[in-house]
Amino acid sequence: AAPVSLTSVVPVPVTVQPAGTTYTLPASAAIQTPTGSTAAAAVGAYLADLLRPSTGYALPVTTVSGTPTSGIALLLTGADPSVGGEGYQLDVTTTLVTVRAQTAAGLFHGVQTLRQLLPAAVEARTVQPGPWELAGGRIIDYPRYAYRGAMLDVSRHFFGVDTVKRYLDEISQYKINTLHLHLSDDQGWRIVVDAWPRLATVGGSTQVGGGAGGYYTKAQYTDIVNYAAARHITIVPEIDMPGHVNAALASYAELNCNNTAPPLYTGTSVGFSSLCVGKEVTYTFVQQVLAELAALTPGPYLHIGGDEANSTPAADYRTFMNRIQPYVTATGKTVMGWHQLGQADHSPGRIAQYWGTTTSDANISAAVTKGAKVVMSPANKAYLDMKYNNQTPLGLSWAGLIEVQTAYNWDPATLLSGVPSSAILGVEAPMWSETLTTLANIEYMAFPRLPALAELAWSPQSARNWDTFKVRLGAQGPRWTLQNINFYRSTQVPWA
Numbered sequence: 001a002a003p004v005s006l007t008s009v010v011p012v013p014v015t016v017q018p019a020g021t022t023y024t025l026p027a028s029a030a031i032q033t034p035t036g037s038t039a040a041a042a043v044g045a046y047l048a049d050l051l052r053p054s055t056g057y058a059l060p061v062t063t064v065s066g067t068p069t070s071g072i073a074l075l076l077t078g079a080d081p082s083v084g085g086e087g088y089q090l091d092v093t094t095t096l097v098t099v100r101a102q103t104a105a106g107l108f109h110g111v112q113t114l115r116q117l118l119p120a121a122v123e124a125r126t127v128q129p130g131p132w133e134l135a136g137g138r139i140i141d142y143p144r145y146a147y148r149g150a151m152l153d154v155s156r157h158f159f160g161v162d163t164v165k166r167y168l169d170e171i172s173q174y175k176i177n178t179l180h181l182h183l184s185d186d187q188g189w190r191i192v193v194d195a196w197p198r199l200a201t202v203g204g205s206t207q208v209g210g211g212a213g214g215y216y217t218k219a220q221y222t223d224i225v226n227y228a229a230a231r232h233i234t235i236v237p238e239i240d241m242p243g244h245v246n247a248a249l250a251s252y253a254e255l256n257c258n259n260t261a262p263p264l265y266t267g268t269s270v271g272f273s274s275l276c277v278g279k280e281v282t283y284t285f286v287q288q289v290l291a292e293l294a295a296l297t298p299g300p301y302l303h304i305g306g307d308e309a310n311s312t313p314a315a316d317y318r319t320f321m322n323r324i325q326p327y328v329t330a331t332g333k334t335v336m337g338w339h340q341l342g343q344a345d346h347s348p349g350r351i352a353q354y355w356g357t358t359t360s361d362a363n364i365s366a367a368v369t370k371g372a373k374v375v376m377s378p379a380n381k382a383y384l385d386m387k388y389n390n391q392t393p394l395g396l397s398w399a400g401l402i403e404v405q406t407a408y409n410w411d412p413a414t415l416l417s418g419v420p421s422s423a424i425l426g427v428e429a430p431m432w433s434e435t436l437t438t439l440a441n442i443e444y445m446a447f448p449r450l451p452a453l454a455e456l457a458w459s460p461q462s463a464r465n466w467d468t469f470k471v472r473l474g475a476q477g478p479r480w481t482l483q484n485i486n487f488y489r490s491t492q493v494p495w496a
């Protein structure tokens with residue numbers, strides 16, 4: 001069989017130059033990284049872990065000081081300057097495979113492309129017959145947007161560390177570099193805060209439907225952060241405020257304006273809860289929560305929510321947000337929030353996450369006017385918890401039905417009027433979990449739409465079109481089957 005074509009990669013690369021030759025990976029191949037770079041060696045070890053089970057090859061990871069003449073080389077010199085901080089240059093000749101980048105992140109992204117250019121059988125976890133062929137040629141590639149995210153709501157239904165790690169594995173295939181964890185909401189508080197222990201023990205004790213819920217200890221959260229970092233994914237934690245706070249209010253009576261804790265909530269309504277803007281204890285609470293979360297989070301952003309504060313008077317919303325945004329920046333982090341945050345004053349470097357369904361919005365325009373950058377999560381395009389169609393057994397439909405083509409066929413730069421394309425920092429695909437309880441549920445809603453959104457976030461707009469994308473997407477199907485990803489076989493996609 002002919003090797004996988006260089007033009008089959010998802011997300012589609014910036015430039016692809018097939019050479020018409022073929023490289024065959026020999027059993028003796030080594031994976032070689034530059035002497036002195038532990039970060040590059042870690043990418044080499046990651047690649048070895050990917051390839052050893054299916055090839056059965058030893059694939060030793062060694063260090064080199066120059067450019068090797070055979071095997072696979074992951075190098076931090078010689079890449080085309082256009083690759084920038086996250087891109088890569090892949091060269092496949094008849095004797096040597098090189099991934100060149102300026103950073104380990106770039107090498108990691110090049111490795112994901114290399115992975116896709118090997119036969120789908122490489123995804124098996126048992127030894128498969130070769131030959132392990134690669135099409136010869138050159139790919140020079142780099143991302144359109146710096147922020148390429150997924151979001152997992154672990155509040156409505158709690159998902160343990162192993163599920164989050166599996167989702168990180170799955171999204172890292174498509175060069176996603178951010179995972180936003182929605183850690184608190186009305187139905188659950190999911191992260192230990194030492195100064196306020198009942199948040200986890202009480203606030204984390206249930207979930208939608210009344211199940212046992214759960215929460216991450218600080219060690220477990222750190223485990224997730226480190227696992228993500230090894231895949232060059234940054235964790236963005238969210239504490240949603242001042243609304244979506246019933247779990248916190250149920251945990252501490254003094255957080256309530258009437259000093260009475262409401263019962264824990266296991267339904268799926270929104271907009272009924274609010275922190276008490278007039279009480280000083282509220283600000284002590286927020287400051288301590290954010291400080292402990294910042295200390296656990298190496299990434300630059302703390303997401304403070306801000307959506308659906310329907311039980312917080314507009315003036316109180318502004319007072320609250322204007323008072324707590326400096327708590328974030330005091331930790332050295334940068335504020336991120338849903339686009340309603342545009343009602344409050346700017347905070348340096350602030351990101352407003354757009355989740356509307358319209359092509360213009362006063363709050364997002366206000367946020368941008370005040371200096372915010374925008375991450376695009378339009379609910380009628382990017383919400384992975386929306387049903388594909390009326391037959392989809394899981395998910396919601398308030399923002400509309402989102403089949404794969406709908407998720408793919410839009411341009412983050414031009415969707416919103418009143419927001420210049422220069423304000424767009426990237427794309428994020430949220431997955432809310434009111435109706436989702438298992439990894440298989442997550443996978444069914446994320447695949448194949450997450451790869452579609454990953455291509456929006458990475459690839460040049462000029463290189464994108466549905467007719468070629470759907471073929472490349474279909475060819476990912478056998479790879480997902482071998483990874484035991486429970487994907488939805490959309491009738492819009494010609495599955496290989």
Ligand SMILES: CC1=[NH+][C@H]2[C@@H](O1)O[C@H](CO)[C@@H](O)[C@@H]2O
Pocket residue numbers: 270307308338355383385396432433434
């Ligand atoms: C930002 C935002 N707030 C709401 C909205 O998105 O819809 C989600 C369901 O699709 C829901 O779970 C969430 O609480």
